[in-house]
Amino acid sequence: MNISTKPYFIRALYEWCLDNGYTPYLAVWVNEHTRVPKQFVKNEQIVLSISTTATKDLLIDNEWISFHARFGGVSHEIWIPVGHVLSIFAKETGEGMGFEIEKWQPENVADTLPDTPATNDETPKKKVLKLVK
Structure with a gap:
């Protein structure tokens, strides 16, 4: 099974923005698996x-x-599945890259985000090993 190239492109374009003095922005598709301030x-x-x-x-x-x-002065913990990134771009020039949406499909309840903000370095649970038949 191949790992998606998407996170590698996102990291590369993020670094490119910083190296050129640009402000990196993400456009993100939001659903129940994305933790962002809903009012925005x-x-x-x-x-x-x-x-x-x-x-x-x-x-x-x-x-x-x-x-x-x-x-608005209130701290939020943000969690975005990489597959939900629509694009990454430089605010100043608009240069960047767009992506297809890859909907996050957790295999079980343990793969979803917690209902409340994570504290004490809690992170969403990820599967480490997957049986392929």
């Missing part, structure tokens, strides 16, 4: 700055993008 979601989408000044503890791994950010 329009038409099932949200656009988020992921710059170093807008985020704390940014992590872009192969399955999730997570960070802390302030909205």
